[in-house]
Amino acid sequence: MTSAQIIDGKALAKRMQAEMGDRIAQWRSQFGRAPGLAVLMVGDNPASAAYVKNKELACQRIGMQSFGQHFPTSVTQAELEQAIAQLNQDDRVDGILVQLPLPEHLDAIALLNTIHPDKDADGLHPYNMGKLMRGEVGLQSCTPAGVMQLLQTANIEVAGKTAVVIGRSILVGKPVAMLLLQANATVIMAHSRTEDLKATTRSADILIAAVGKPELVTRDMVKPGAVVIDVGINRITDYEGNSRLVGDVDFEGASQVASHITPVPGGVGPMTVTMLMHNTIWSYCRRYGTAYN
Numbered sequence: 001m002t003s004a005q006i007i008d009g010k011a012l013a014k015r016m017q018a019e020m021g022d023r024i025a026q027w028r029s030q031f032g033r034a035p036g037l038a039v040l041m042v043g044d045n046p047a048s049a050a051y052v053k054n055k056e057l058a059c060q061r062i063g064m065q066s067f068g069q070h071f072p073t074s075v076t077q078a079e080l081e082q083a084i085a086q087l088n089q090d091d092r093v094d095g096i097l098v099q100l101p102l103p104e105h106l107d108a109i110a111l112l113n114t115i116h117p118d119k120d121a122d123g124l125h126p127y128n129m130g131k132l133m134r135g136e137v138g139l140q141s142c143t144p145a146g147v148m149q150l151l152q153t154a155n156i157e158v159a160g161k162t163a164v165v166i167g168r169s170i171l172v173g174k175p176v177a178m179l180l181l182q183a184n185a186t187v188i189m190a191h192s193r194t195e196d197l198k199a200t201t202r203s204a205d206i207l208i209a210a211v212g213k214p215e216l217v218t219r220d221m222v223k224p225g226a227v228v229i230d231v232g233i234n235r236i237t238d239y240e241g242n243s244r245l246v247g248d249v250d251f252e253g254a255s256q257v258a259s260h261i262t263p264v265p266g267g268v269g270p271m272t273v274t275m276l277m278h279n280t281i282w283s284y285c286r287r288y289g290t291a292y293n
């Protein structure tokens with residue numbers, strides 16, 4: 001039995017993408033071109049291929065131009081750097097994204113740092129991370145920005161609330177904590193070395209799980225009435241050999257005590273792709289001196 005209100009990321013993503021599509025149609029006639037996103041993929045990791053396809057389909061749906069490039073596993077660092085340098089110069093491209101993870105012989109951090117900060121669709125460049133840290137306007141990492149959109153759309157009051165973020169990665173944990181702080185939450189970061197995770201999570205009015213451990217957060221770790229945002233995406237196989245996606249939160253258990261909860265799939269995931277489109281449009285509008293929020 002679920003008593004929590006479900007925060008439907010799929011529906012919000014659909015609404016936001018439809019609105020982006022309408023605005024792109026207007027801008028195309030105004031500025032003579034649509035925003036463009038280049039997704040670079042290396043090798044043939046099936047999960048990465050699925051994510052890239054998803055992003056390309058989202059581009060197509062909203063009328064954004066897609067400049068995807070697919071490289072063999074044997075590609076060198078220098079070849080990728082050259083491809084990024086060309087995209088940095090290409091006026092049709094507003095956003096560049098390198099699909100991670102990369103094969104071992106490549107230095108992902110060095111590569112991400114060669115993306116021009118104004119085209120950093122993933123918001124992971126140190127320049128944009130620095131802006132986030134300083135509370136300045138800039139490109140924000142997609143998943144954390146998606147989490148904030150979900151909270152806003154569900155009318156969750158963040159200011160003054162205690163927010164606990166489990167996970168301290170550059171991709172999710174750290175930037176989402178900074179965004180919550182900017183929204184005036186009292187933020188606690190929990191991680192693999194936190195001594196009493198349950199006591200920490202039970203203090204949360206807003207609990208964000210970004211760990212990568214299937215159903216780590218159980219019902220007894222959630223304060224009654226808390227808002228639970230599950231960022232985790234984990235594939236598990238049950239005893240009958242059927243595989244399915246689950247989050248970092250035991251949805252069945254937690255939804256009996258939480259006031260609001262995001263499902264997996266259909267919660268944060270669709271928002272990540274949507275915020276990637278949002279960032280690309282944001283950069284495009286900036287180049288034309290048009291505001292976009």
Ligand code: NAD
Pocket residue numbers: 143166167168169170171172173190191192193194197210211212213231232233234268269270272
């Ligand atoms: P990561 O492995 O880089 O970081 C995991 C974090 O969890 C670490 O900081 C670690 O300290 C913490 N941690 C590990 N074990 C813990 C434990 N037992 N107790 C408390 N903390 C613990 O992972 P990531 O890139 O931040 O991703 C986290 C999860 O979010 C993954 O499941 C990933 O697939 C998912 N993810 C989803 C989206 C999306 O769009 N929904 C986007 C990015 C990542």
